[in-house]
Amino acid sequence: MTQKSSVRVRFAPSPTGMLHIGGARTAIYNWAFARKSGGSFVLRIEDTDPTRSTEENTQIILRAMRWLGLDWDEGPEVGGKCGPYFQTQRSETYLAALEKLKEAKAVYPCFCTKEELDAKRAKAEAEEGGYAGYDGTCRHLSLEDAQARIDAGEPHVWRLAVPKDRGPIEFDDAVYGHMSFPSDVIDDMIIQRTDGTFTYNFAVVCDDTNMEISHVIRGDDHLPNTPKQILIYEALGKEIPVFAHLPMILGEDGKKLSKRHGATNVEEYRDRGYLPDAMVNYLALLGWSLDGETTVIPRDTLCSSFSLERINKKHSIFDEKKLDWMNGVYIREMDASSWVLAAAPWLAQAKIDGNNVAAGITIAPTPTKEEQLSALKITRVPGCDVDAQIWQQALRDVSDNADFYENLYPLVAERLVRFDEIPAKLAYMFWKANVCLDQKSVDKVLLKEGARADEALSICRGVLEGLSGDWNEDDAMQACRSLGDAAGIKPKQLLQPLRVAVAGNMVSPPLFESIKLLDMNDVLARIDGVCAKVFG
Numbered sequence: 031m032t033q034k035s036s037v038r039v040r041f042a043p044s045p046t047g048m049l050h051i052g053g054a055r056t057a058i059y060n061w062a063f064a065r066k067s068g069g070s071f072v073l074r075i076e077d078t079d080p081t082r083s084t085e086e087n088t089q090i091i092l093r094a095m096r097w098l099g100l101d102w103d104e105g106p107e108v109g110g111k112c113g114p115y116f117q118t119q120r121s122e123t124y125l126a127a128l129e130k131l132k133e134a135k136a137v138y139p140c141f142c143t144k145e146e147l148d149a150k151r152a153k154a155e156a157e158e159g160g161y162a163g164y165d166g167t168c169r170h171l172s173l174e175d176a177q178a179r180i181d182a183g184e185p186h187v188w189r190l191a192v193p194k195d196r197g198p199i200e201f202d203d204a205v206y207g208h209m210s211f212p213s214d215v216i217d218d219m220i221i222q223r224t225d226g227t228f229t230y231n232f233a234v235v236c237d238d239t240n241m242e243i244s245h246v247i248r249g250d251d252h253l254p255n256t257p258k259q260i261l262i263y264e265a266l267g268k269e270i271p272v273f274a275h276l277p278m279i280l281g282e283d284g285k286k287l288s289k290r291h292g293a294t295n296v297e298e299y300r301d302r303g304y305l306p307d308a309m310v311n312y313l314a315l316l317g318w319s320l321d322g323e324t325t326v327i328p329r330d331t332l333c334s335s336f337s338l339e340r341i342n343k344k345h346s347i348f349d350e351k352k353l354d355w356m357n358g359v360y361i362r363e364m365d366a367s368s369w370v371l372a373a374a375p376w377l378a379q380a381k382i383d384g385n386n387v388a389a390g391i392t393i394a395p396t397p398t399k400e401e402q403l404s405a406l407k408i409t410r411v412p413g414c415d416v417d418a419q420i421w422q423q424a425l426r427d428v429s430d431n432a433d434f435y436e437n438l439y440p441l442v443a444e445r446l447v448r449f450d451e452i453p454a455k456l457a458y459m460f461w462k463a464n465v466c467l468d469q470k471s472v473d474k475v476l477l478k479e480g481a482r483a484d485e486a487l488s489i490c491r492g493v494l495e496g497l498s499g500d501w502n503e504d505d506a507m508q509a510c511r512s513l514g515d516a517a518g519i520k521p522k523q524l525l526q527p528l529r530v531a532v533a534g535n536m537v538s539p540p541l542f543e544s545i546k547l548l549d550m551n552d553v554l555a556r557i558d559g560v561c562a563k564v565f566g
């Protein structure tokens with residue numbers, strides 16, 4: 031019989047917001063560590079803050095986890111032996127743990143009111159140069175007094191009686207190494223509040239013990255909680271797990287990653303057309319490395335090679351340009367049919383944009399860099415500004431005509447960085463006989479002095495019109511070139527006008543490959559229309 035791994039890890043998001051980049055990386059490390067060690071990956075929703083936790087955020091987190099492909103072995107929707115997996119449903123387990131602590135006299139009731147505590151704090155800050163924590167007033171009450179006050183219904187919290195002679199709290203962090211915190215600065219922390227709810231550190235420790243978590247892998251913003259949690263483990267008489275605290279992810283300016291740096295939540299990346307595999311690969315490298323140099327690490331390799339030992343102590347920088355590069359690599363490694371499946375919404379958008387182009391031949395000002403960027407944002411996809419029926423139709427068209435769409439893959443695969451570039455790059459494939467000409471391309475290619483663009487177009491048109499059957503792209507291009515040569519027109523001068531007339535722009539995917547996929551009558555009509563418009 032094979033020995034079952036005893037590794038049990040958890041990802042424990044609070045649904046007070048969406049799944050952000052840092053949380054996703056924590057989830058990936060836990061998941062990869064569980065997969066590597068044949069252990070279990072538990073998802074626990076820490077929804078104890080009623081004012082900030084929402085069901086909607088929980089759903090967004092679960093959806094983002096699924097999108098990233100981080101399957102959990104136990105947790106919401108899949109259940110498991112240690113459920114329920116929502117903290118709000120686990121109060122009984124916290125109560126039971128508190129009862130144990132009461133029996134062991136490891137906790138005491140505290141009747142100090144908020145006003146009293148505030149006054150003590152203010153006094154300490156004014157007269158003693160700082161507040162050293164709760165002074166232990168109620169710790170010294172006799173058992174009888176305390177019980178009498180409880181019986182009389184006096185509001186109280188329960189505090190952990192931090193052992194006085196405890197000495198420093200030490201542990202070996204799997205990332206940061208040996209850590210030591212003096213215990214005498216640790217307050218007798220509140221475990222249960224006056225209203226009966228439990229505090230964060232207590233709930234986490236109860237859950238981690240009851241869920242038999244062996245390794246706690248989480249952001250290093252939780253490092254200050256760890257000594258407090260260790261005291262709770264000790265009071266409960268439970269085994270302390272291995273801790274691995276992950277260094278922060280910073281923005282390119284070296285500051286904590288935040289909204290200022292642009293998108294920080296995972297679904298924004300999904301909506302901009304990043305692939306989940308590329309995201310997982312890129313995020314995994316923010317603080318971990320396979321061998322210090324390999325950058326493209328497919329999911330299976332991550333799962334077979336992940337180790338806590340190779341997590342870096344240094345903070346890492348989230349560099350969107352590197353993520354873009356990585357996404358491009360993954361796009362190029364796809365096959366055409368999976369590309370169509372993954373890019374379907376953006377392909378649908380390309381069709382809608384192409385169909386919506388103004389009738390006839392129009393000339394549009396060349397967009398500025400900012401306009402190009404904002405165009406990328408609005409060509410999003412479910413929920414974009416498109417009538418639902420048109421949207422559904424366009425999506426259906428992608429799945430019904432997958433062969434056609436698969437042929438678009440080689441046109442763009444080499445240069446595509448994100449899927450949200452697809453509509454702008456491929457709308458011309460849906461223009462039919464219409465063309466939207468880019469002003470700069472008109473000026474630089476069609477109207478440039480001495481360019482002989484009208485002659486070039488007429489030569490190319492002649493060749494295209496004469497093609498029949500299963501014509502070959504290279505042969506057609508050669509035929510144009512030879513005629514151009516004979517007329518004394520250089521290849522670039524000959525073909526750029528054709529590119530502008532067909533795709534509207536001097537920069538486009540491969541020209542003859544595009545023409546091959548278009549209806550030749552539309553191509554000829556575009557050339558005729560452009561000649562009439564530009565050369566009158």
Ligand code: GLU
Nearest residue numbers: 042043044076234248252
């Ligand atoms: N719920 C905590 C958070 O979202 C994580 C707690 C933990 O990992 O111990 O930051």
